[in-house]
Amino acid sequence: MVYKFTKNPEKRTLPRMEAMAKWMKKNLFSTKGNTVLSLFLIAGLIKIFTPIFTWLFIDATWIGDAAACREGSGACLAFINEKFTYIIFGPYPREEIWRPALTMVLMFALLWWSKEPSRWSKKLVKWWAGFVVLGWILMSGGLGLAPVKSTSWGGLPLTLVLSFVGIFISYPFGIALALGRRSQMPFIKSMCVIYIELIRGVPMISLLFMSSVMFPLFLPEGVSIDKLLRAQVAIIMFISAYMAEVVRGGLAAIPKGQYEAADALGLNYFQTMRFIILPQALKIVIPPSVNTAIGMLKDTSLVIIIALFDLLSTTKASLKDPEWLGFSVEGYLFAAFIYFILCFSMGKYARRLEVEFHRGHKNREVNI
Amino acid sequence: MEERTPFWQDPKKRSLVYQGLTLAIVGGMGYYLFKNTQANLTKQNIASGFGFLSQEAGFDISESVIEYFSDETYGKALKVGFLNTLKVSVVGNVFAVLLGGIVGILSISSNWLVSRISRGYVEMVRNVPLLLQLFFWYTLFSEIFPSVRQAYNPIAGVFVSNRGVVIPAFESHPVWTWVLLTILGTVVVIVPLIFSWGKKQKEEFGIERPTEWIMAAALIFLPIIVWMIGGMPSKFEIPSLQGFNFKGGFTLSPEYISLLLGLVLYTGAFIAEIVRAGILSVNKGQWEASEALGLSGWRTLTLVIIPQALRVIIPPLTSQLLNLTKNSSLAVAIAYPDFVSVANTSLNQTGQAIEMVGLIMLVYLTFSLTTSFAMNWYNKKIKLTER
Helix, strand or coil: CHHHHHCCHHHHHHHHHHHHHHHHHHHCCCCHHHHHHHHHHHHHHHHHHHHHHHHHHHCCECCCCHHHHHHCCCCEHHHHHHHHHHHHHCCCCHHHCHHHHHHHHHHHHHHHHHCCHHHCCHHHHHHHHHHHHHHHHHHHCECCECCCCHHHCCHHHHHHHHHHHHHHHHHHHHHHHHHHHCCCCHHHHHHHHHHHHHHHHCCHHHHHHHHHHHHHHHCCCCCCCCHHHHHHHHHHHHHHHHHHHHHHHHHHCCCHHHHHHHHHCCCCHHHHHHHHHHHHHHHHCHHHHHHHHHHHHHHHHHHHHHCCCEHHHHHHHHHCCHHHCCCHHHHHHHHHHHHHHHHHHHHHHHHHHHHHHHHHHHHHHHHC | CCCCCCHHHCHHHHHHHHHHHHHHHHHHHHHHHHHHHHHHHHHHCCCCCCHHHHCECCCCCCCCCCCCCCCCEHHHHHHHHHHHHHHHHHHHHHHHHHHHHHHHHHCCCCCHHHHHHHHHHHHHHHCCCHHHHHHHHHHHHHHHCCCHHHCECCCCCCEEECCEEEECEECCCHHHHHHHHHHHHHHHHHHHHHHHHHHHHHHHHCCCCCHHHHHHHHHHHHHHHHHHHCCCCCCEECCEEECCEEECCEEECHHHHHHHHHHHHHHHHHHHHHHHHHHHHCCHHHHHHHHHCCCCHHHHHHHHHHHHHHHHHHHHHHHHHHHHHHHHHHHHHHCCCCHHHHHHHHHHHHCCHHHHHHHHHHHHHHHHHHHHHHHHHHHHHCCCCCC
16 A cells, blocks of 8 residues: 555656547547547537536525525526425424434445345344334334324335335245246146236236225225235235246256256255255346346336325425426436436446356356 | 055155145135125125226327217227327337437447447436336426427427427328328238248248348338329428417327337337347457458448347347337326226226226237237247257
8 A cells, every 4th residue: 555655646647648548549539430429429418418517506596495496597406405305205294204214224224234245144134134123113103103104104215115125025926936937737837927927918007006996806895905005015916927037037047957966866846946946046136136126116106106105206296386386307307316326326236246146157167 | 566655755646736735725815806806896886897898988088099089988988098009109119129229239339428428328217217207208398398389499390399299291191091001011911921932932942032122112112002092192281380379280299209208218228228238249259250351340230240139139129119018008197098097097987997907907918918929930030040
């Protein structure tokens, strides 16, 4: 570390400039056509992004009321300022907002801690289980906390609950369906194929409609379950089919020799799956299942159609405030920004895992 | 004497037992749900069945391909919704493939700016929920764009206002429907016929027929012949502002444009990713070999790389086309009267929940199955034939 500073700084600037010029020559101005194209694009980018930047930051109204916003020519960031709590937390009682906030902070901290594959252990699973219990108590009340009904959950916590709970619960269902699809037993196989193809062939909206209008008909008289739970069930049904296909991809990637070796050892089907096949297959499917999770996070926005208050619904609802009409673009951009941060970082993470796991496989091949 | 194996150690019998158990569980659950549903329906006085389809719908539909009045039946209303879904998904799929193909190729450009801009578009669009994007485009029309009198006029003859986009078009005439049908028929029937004829000629007689040219000729001339038989209507209308609305031209409603724009941009980003991955999957030696043969960059791409990349591209592309079709059901959120939207209105009016949800699922399943059937057929055609 020390010797980095002993290097002469002047000596390094020159090659750096030169390297930059070289890089530009290679990547922007390699041929006449490329030069024209690059200059044209730079001009175009400046022409498009200067007004957007001016509107969003320089001319923007940062604080004040709606009247101040209407006078200014830029974006109304005061609107975001005003509606921030509602957009993020929805109709959750104002004085209790520290509870979902704490839950989310804990969750992000735990996610951050869990992101290194080297930390994956049974202990971590226990931590997560503990978090789920704690999060449940924090969100819905109990142990001295005032009870809050799930109908007033909303905003980002609701989006996260619907998608993450959906992903985790659908995981075992997905595994079961994938194993069923590869099974030798014709009845079980056909049931699984029908389920997977049926669900994957229809839009998620139709499942959400089913949850809101058909589930109540399925239940015996007098029994009713709340809307959130019904939507969650529909989401789980939906993701399970997609998870099954992801897991099937992992199972297909396991070489036949593994099955034969397990047979030779005298392991039965469940032992083969539990100790030989699934541990390998599930590792392969972690990156693609993160991608499924991204898809789900985005798809939970559809619950707006059955009137649940997820992040998109709270954004849309706050646009309807008669005092603050006319700032939809700002509102949607803010919500898009949150979704983007979440999905983009998850996507980056999936790609990193893919590279890391791939490297692991390569090394092993070399060692053998 | 043969040793008797107990039945739990005989894989065949064991498998029968497992399947019997599954059947019992699935059947029992199905029966339980059916019983509950029946009891609930009798209590609510809802008659099941599709009889309601011939009742009067009584609601208006804002846009329609065929003529529709509110005093017509639910069946007709659903047909209108179905055609609207078809209208947005067919047009959307065509544009999404074009956009995705172009952006996918651009994103491997040697020009850093070009590839960065393409990647930037892909990352930006695919990390934000489609529904949010639809709301955003729709809000541009309802909140930002001016009224008809101050409409933007970006290109001569095209007007953008809060009532949608008006474009120049041929004056409506029944012949245009026939021309469209001819194009569709050529693609579905005549092109495959030419394809198999050319293949047969090549296999049996070793003659290479210019099938591509014949296909192109059929696609161009058959519609023209139909158009000529129909009396060659050629009156072209350029929209102009008259009073409080535009006269002439073809109006695309804000709902339709927003939905189309959202679907095309969103799916285009995913297709671009698929195309990029497909092109990158082609061995580097193929690029070098065609360079050694003296092929230009464009010819390398179209003659060597893309034909090989297509094998990797087609299967995931199929699922993207299906995704666009399924996602067109989000129309219900911005009030474009697609099938789901009309079905939802009918559901709310009649209370026929099971029938309506069943119909929605049936329609999309049909789309899915036909698309995957067609794509599988195409994929088989271009499959690598090894020695």
